[in-house]
Amino acid sequence: MLRFLLSIIPVILFTACSTQQLPHKSSSNVLRSNTDTYIINNIPLHYNVTITGYNARFTNDLLEVQINLKNNKQRPYKLEYRLRWFDETDFEVDKTPWLPLTVNAMEYRTVKQIAHSPDIKSFKFYIRAKQ
Numbered sequence: 001m002l003r004f005l006l007s008i009i010p011v012i013l014f015t016a017c018s019t020q021q022l023p024h025k026s027s028s029n030v031l032r033s034n035t036d037t038y039i040i041n042n043i044p045l046h047y048n049v050t051i052t053g054y055n056a057r058f059t060n061d062l063l064e065v066q067i068n069l070k071n072n073k074q075r076p077y078k079l080e081y082r083l084r085w086f087d088e089t090d091f092e093v094d095k096t097p098w099l100p101l102t103v104n105a106m107e108y109r110t111v112k113q114i115a116h117s118p119d120i121k122s123f124k125f126y127i128r129a130k131q
Contacts, residue, residue, distance in 0.1 A: 065125070076104050098128075
């Protein structure tokens with residue numbers, strides 16, 4: 001029993017420490033294109049709207065992005081989104097303002113944007129509940 005308690009204490013301490021180091025809850029969800037990972041900062045938004053995937057391609061040397069979303073609820077959901085554009089060294093080159101988007105009940109939506117410069121090689125997509 002003592003061995004079990006001694007083995008579980010470090011787990012509890014690690015969990016307590018890591019919980020305190022988590023970032024504060026944010027109203028944004030982020031899709032990073034360069035690692036194909038989703039970073040969910042707002043759990044309630046994640047349950048309501050899901051980023052189901054994305055596509056990206058270069059058309060005439062300009063990065064074209066398509067982000068797929070799904071409203072998981074039986075009611076319309078008002079959102080805002082923006083894209084931040086980065087060059088090959090991950091230096092931010094441009095960003096869009098927050099743009100409105102309404103996703104109807106149980107609807108799949110696609111957001112499309114094209115970069116304004118051939119220097120842009122990647123993006124981050126941000127989405128949040130309407131402010």
